[in-house]
Amino acid sequence: MTTIPALHAERLSVERDGRRVLDDVSFAVASGEVFALLGGNGAGKSTTLLAFLGLLSPAGGEARVLGQAAHAEPAAVRSRVAYLPEQAAVYDHLSARENLAYFTALAGTPATSAAIEAGLDAVRLVTDARGRPARSYSKGMRQKVAIALAVLRRCPVLLLDEPTSGLDPLAIDEFHQLIATLARDGVTTLMVTHDVYGACKVARRIGLLRQGRLVANFDAAADGDIDPETVHRAFVREASA
Amino acid sequence: MNAVLRIAAAELRYWRRSRLVSVTFGALLGLMLLSVLSAAAHIGEERRTREADQARTREHFLAQPARHPHRMVHYGHYVYRVPPPLAVLEPGVDAFTGRSIFLEGHRQNSATFAAVQETSLLARFGDLSPAFLVQAVAPLVLILMGYGSVVRERETGTLIQLWTHGIRPWQLLAGKAGALLAAALLALAPVAAAALWTLVGHRDEALPAAICLLADLLYLGAWICGVLAVSSRASRRWTALSGLLAGWLLVVVIVPRVAADVAQASVPVPGMTADGLRAGAALRAAGDGHDPRSPAFAQFTREVLARYGVSSVEALPVNFRGLVMMEGERKSAEIQQGFAARRLAGEAAQARVARRFTALSPALALRWASMTSVGTDLAAYHRFLVAAEAHRYEFVQALNRLHAEALNYADDARRSADRTAEQRTRIDAGHWALLPEFDAAPAAPAARAQAATAPVLVLAGWLTAALLLLRRAARALGRAA
Numbered sequence: 005m006t007t008i009p010a011l012h013a014e015r016l017s018v019e020r021d022g023r024r025v026l027d028d029v030s031f032a033v034a035s036g037e038v039f040a041l042l043g044g045n046g047a048g049k050s051t052t053l054l055a056f057l058g059l060l061s062p063a064g065g066e067a068r069v070l071g072q073a074a075h076a077e078p079a080a081v082r083s084r085v086a087y088l089p090e091q092a093a094v095y096d097h098l099s100a101r102e103n104l105a106y107f108t109a110l111a112g113t114p115a116t117s118a119a120i121e122a123g124l125d126a127v128r129l130v131t132d133a134r135g136r137p138a139r140s141y142s143k144g145m146r147q148k149v150a151i152a153l154a155v156l157r158r159c160p161v162l163l164l165d166e167p168t169s170g171l172d173p174l175a176i177d178e179f180h181q182l183i184a185t186l187a188r189d190g191v192t193t194l195m196v197t198h199d200v201y202g203a204c205k206v207a208r209r210i211g212l213l214r215q216g217r218l219v220a221n222f223d224a225a226a227d228g229d230i231d232p233e234t235v236h237r238a239f240v241r242e243a244s245a
Numbered sequence: 246m247n248a249v250l251r252i253a254a255a256e257l258r259y260w261r262r263s264r265l266v267s268v269t270f271g272a273l274l275g276l277m278l279l280s281v282l283s284a285a286a287h288i289g290e291e292r293r294t295r296e297a298d299q300a301r302t303r304e305h306f307l308a309q310p311a312r313h314p315h316r317m318v319h320y321g322h323y324v325y326r327v328p329p330p331l332a333v334l335e336p337g338v339d340a341f342t343g344r345s346i347f348l349e350g351h352r353q354n355s356a357t358f359a360a361v362q363e364t365s366l367l368a369r370f371g372d373l374s375p376a377f378l379v380q381a382v383a384p385l386v387l388i389l390m391g392y393g394s395v396v397r398e399r400e401t402g403t404l405i406q407l408w409t410h411g412i413r414p415w416q417l418l419a420g421k422a423g424a425l426l427a428a429a430l431l432a433l434a435p436v437a438a439a440a441l442w443t444l445v446g447h448r449d450e451a452l453p454a455a456i457c458l459l460a461d462l463l464y465l466g467a468w469i470c471g472v473l474a475v476s477s478r479a480s481r482r483w484t485a486l487s488g489l490l491a492g493w494l495l496v497v498v499i500v501p502r503v504a505a506d507v508a509q510a511s512v513p514v515p516g517m518t519a520d521g522l523r524a525g526a527a528l529r530a531a532g533d534g535h536d537p538r539s540p541a542f543a544q545f546t547r548e549v550l551a552r553y554g555v556s557s558v559e560a561l562p563v564n565f566r567g568l569v570m571m572e573g574e575r576k577s578a579e580i581q582q583g584f585a586a587r588r589l590a591g592e593a594a595q596a597r598v599a600r601r602f603t604a605l606s607p608a609l610a611l612r613w614a615s616m617t618s619v620g621t622d623l624a625a626y627h628r629f630l631v632a633a634e635a636h637r638y639e640f641v642q643a644l645n646r647l648h649a650e651a652l653n654y655a656d657d658a659r660r661s662a663d664r665t666a667e668q669r670t671r672i673d674a675g676h677w678a679l680l681p682e683f684d685a686a687p688a689a690p691a692a693r694a695q696a697a698t699a700p701v702l703v704l705a706g707w708l709t710a711a712l713l714l715l716r717r718a719a720r721a722l723g724r725a726a
Binding site: 057059075082083085086092093094095096097106107110111112137191 | 401402406407412
């Protein structure tokens with residue numbers, strides 16, 4: 005019996021404004037695995053995430069989430085996916101608690117106050133900040149709110165777009181620990197990033213995108229630990245090719 | 246609570262926490278309350294004053310002593326235009342048109358004492374009627390509240406979050422529209438309260454009041470849909486705001502101004518003064534009723550003598566001078582009424598031209614609907630002028646008839662030279678009761694409601710067009726979702 009991958013890009017091609025931005029990309033991410041997609045600007049990283057959210061229709065191939073085609077069944081897919089854009093999208097005028105209450109209610113799974121506090125505890129958001137409007141939050145705090153939302157919604161899949169850009173080293177470390185904790189709990193993570201060293205630290209597999217094509221794969225299981233220097237050299241080589 | 250209500254509630258919460266929106270909307274509500282209270286007090290006072298003035302001027306007429314009836318023709322009488330009860334909602338042309346007309350023999354006078362003639366320019370600027378606030382200010386506030394409704398979510402990235410939480414574009418737009426509608430209803434609450442208060446004493450005005458409020462809702466509904474459609478399509482908040490403000494300027498300021506100018510240019514209407522000058526020659530040719538020997542009445546004299554079968558005016562069983570007065574009044578009224586009819590028809594034609602611009606401005610359609618339904622439009626003013634002229638002609642001719650039937654011709658002819666003859670031409674003051682009560686009530690509520698159907702349909706058309714725009718915007722959002 006074969007296990008269905010949590011995320012599966014199968015010969016995925018996407019066009020935007022008449023231009024092919026993702027070309028015949030294939031990869032699979034197993035349940036509870038952290039997979040990082042590296043690439044320069046315009047490589048197609050964010051497009052891949054949008055395709056998995058069903059927000060972009062493929063020109064060819066498929067993006068499947070837990071066996072369901074994202075473009076064909078977007079509502080079903082989105083109910084099982086949490087998405088964190090580069091700027092964690094929370095409402096500035098609402099507090100962390102209010103953001104979580106609002107989004108979980110919209111998703112049809114309203115969270116109790118106790119559950120919200122537990123979610124915020126899980127991401128270690130300082131208690132004092134929880135009732136303040138999010139406009140006063142740092143980027144790291146906003147990301148914690150967004151991840152707490154994923155925790156509360158019990159989403160089995162997490163899509164992260166440049167999650168560590170702009171974070172200080174301490175916040176990056178804390179963030180990586182959070183992702184590792186979620187992975188241990190069975191959450192599948194697809195993270196797109198420029199951050200080679202961060203990717204090597206948190207992901208067990210890494211794919212390298214260049215101009216919409218997947219040009220290299222690095223697998224910790226096969227190669228032992230992923231060597232950041234090797235990935236970095238490949239990144240620079242592909243970026244300047 | 247379903248998603249639409251949650252989104253609406255979230256939008257209301259956003260506004261409560263936004264200083265700009267709180268202050269702007271609070272100002273609108275305050276202005277609305279103030280204007281309704283002020284209009285209720287003002288219109289109530291105007292109604293009481295003009296009704297009292299009407300009664301007083303009638304008492305003065307009836308209290309005149311025994312006199313020659315033609316003296317009473319020139320003593321004259323004032324009639325007052327009493328604003329309709331629902332003028333509280335829409336004063337219409339009331340402030341710009343005369344409140345009263347002095348009625349006398351041989352001439353049609355202009356309505357005088359318009360409110361704008363008696364106030365300074367600054368006072369006029371401060372005259373914010375509830376109707377003006379709904380037509381001009383409420384859309385502006387809805388723009389300020391709603392321009393960022395959707396584009397704000399796009400800019401901050403929460404739009405994608407909403408899609409990933411299973412929200413559909415129509416749910417988002419319905420929630421945002423619901424919040425704006427709640428704000429619009431709250432803003433209209435003082436107007437509705439004023440309408441209900443008016444209905445306490447005037448239940449028959451229920452239908453026009455309902456139509457007036459329906460027109461307000463259709464108008465603000467169209468704005469809400471338009472604001473959300475623009476906010477949905479815009480890529481930046483400033484783009485949405487500048488586009489909507491340009492639209493507001495066009496719809497509320499520019500098109501109504503252009504409509505008035507085009508109407509005046511396409512249907513030139515001479516004023517009453519110009520008409521008076523042009524009528525002068527015709528009136529002189531028609532003869533002066535004070536001069537029974539005027540050649541202008543030669544034919545009339547022959548006809549009267551023939552009708553009574555006598556050979557001289559002295560042999561007539563009635564006072565020939567009174568008959569000439571009646572004939573002179575008939576001829577002068579016919580000439581002046583002809584000019585007045587053309588002038589009123591011209592003004593009505595101007596209004597029809599201006600109404601064509603309702604296809605470009607729902608603000609014009611709303612003004613048309615509300616003024617027509619409450620009875621403060623040009624047609625209601627024309628109705629007053631026509632009623633006043635009919636009233637004038639009736640009481641002047643009644644006095645002339647007294648002149649002809651109650652006075653002896655010989656006494657009348659020499660009253661200037663013979664004091665005792667003059668005394669005999671004075672008739673008893675009890676005759677002055679012939680003055681009829683003046684009644685220039687606006688058209689019946691049902692008739693006004695029917696007349697307001699056309700502009701209400703125009704507004705419904707605007708709302709439909711705005712809904713179609715919103716549907717297109719929802720589809721565009723759907724493609725991104």
